Amino acid sequence: MRSIFLQILAVTTINLKSLPQRLWLSLATVIAVGLVVTVLLAFLAMANGFQRTIADSGAEDIAVALRSGSLSEINSVVLRDQVRLIEDGPGIARGADGKPQTSGELYLTVDGTKRSTGTKASLPLRGLGPQGPALRRGVVITAGRMFNPGTNEIIVGKALGKEFEGFDLGQTVTFNSTRWTVVGIFAADGSVFESEIWADLPVLQSLFKRVGAVQTVRARLINPAAIEALRAYSDSDPRLKLDVMSEAAYFAQQASNTSDLIQKLGWPLAIAMAFGSLAGALNTMYSSVAARATEIATLRAIGFSGFSTFVGTLVESLILAAVGGVIGAAATYLVFDGFTASTIGGSFSQVVFNFQLSPRLIGQGLLLALVVGLFGGLFPALRAARMPIVAGLYGS
């Protein structure tokens, strides 16, 4: 047993000490693997940073209720009676007037035109009650005023107004053949709400034929822990077939769609590149075996086992790949960690976020590197172990 270990150690030492003779080829493999890991980690760090940023922008003491199983607002329906039941639910904060701090909301889409490209895109149009703005962090009117209840007035999030035509203060726009006037511009602490248009709920309900129904209910909790009580209340009442979660949890869930998408782009790209670097690793390791043929054969003649030459070759490959992986991870960390990005598509069009690496992601990158090293070394190592000794000694 100890002899096997000593053999492997000796063969590996000899391999690694002869690396300088194959410096450029080995370096090329290291760099190729490093690039694969950099690309993978850049994508994973982007997805991770995006998701964390979105999740962080949600509040823990705001509850969001949607119809059970409707993964996003657009698919949800909450009926008037259900809204009332939520308002009477446990853990809901009440204002100075004693009214529950809740907001039933509609979430519709309307067409808009991008300023930069002139292309059409759907924009979120939200109908909310008088308490709606207060149930979101940092909502302030930066220009103009709040819409008046019962009128065709809208206020526009500043990110949306910047990106789409026709939403300047005082302009009128047409949705669903009705005309609306922009009476205010609002900010919302940089959150996704800045990419929305807001209008009075009852007006939207009647003009869009949704009388008596909303899509979500938003409520302030007396404290973050109260979400449990509210969820238990909703689950136990058969009239309330609702999913109740904190705004932070809801955002994290929404972000996971996009971050999954980023990962689904990143992995195939990295794996395709990994195949390229695998070809390089195979080439490097086959030439390593060829260059060491006499040495391998000499060791075998002395009595070294085929297994030790197998493992020695494999370890060389794994070490090259691991070095590449570490360099790739370091490069990602230096270049991308904290790198700021924005404008990802979907409902989070204006989110500004940082790339964020984590030990788990780095582990994934290194794992991919080692897989490349493993397969890049396997067949050359088999060749090293199976090479006839006589052929290696006399170079036939």
Add this chain to the structure above:
Amino acid sequence: MSSPNSPMVGIVDLCKRYTKGKETITIFNGLNLAIPRGDFVAMMGPSGSGKTTLLNLLGGIDRSDTGEIEVASERLDRLSESELSRWRASHIGFIFQFYNLMPMLTAAQNVELPLLLTRLGRKERRQRVETALGVVGLADRVKHYPKEMSGGQQQRVAIARAIVSDPALLLCDEPTGDLDRDTADEILSILQVLNRDLGKTIVMVTHDPAAARYAKRSLHLDKGNFIEKELAA
């Protein structure tokens, strides 16, 4: 296992062929050979007569097709590859024409390689390496790398490597083929000492009649058969 009194090498009716594509070259067809323990044999013969092939068969790094081959009391034709590996480690020392040292290892590290296959601890290994390098007169070159040494010195390191684990049989393929006369004589004297004083059995392939005179006898291989000539000591 045979008794320790059995000859070092016993070959009976050995056949060895190489097939290259559709061509089959017969190297040996019914070869017989006995080499007693403690012998020092010079093996001569024209190029291509099968000297190296025979040495490889004796050392268990090549396989015969049919026939018996017993070396150091072991029937090599009955051993598996891994058994052969282990057998080589304890019974055979190879000495090659071009030394076959590991260029990235020092003299001492090169000589230590066969000891990594034993149960010896680090300290014992170092002692054995020093002893072996002392035997070949290179005690002061322990930390030198092959490229810092002359051909003769490198071959002496190779001899130290071949004897360090105390094998009974040394197989030398043209050990002086790449050396000048004086250096060759030094190397051959060392082999002679190993045979005479340490009792090593030596089979040495050589083209050089002067080198063959260091052996106890020579065998002439021609077309796969031996013509034996006793030499005056």
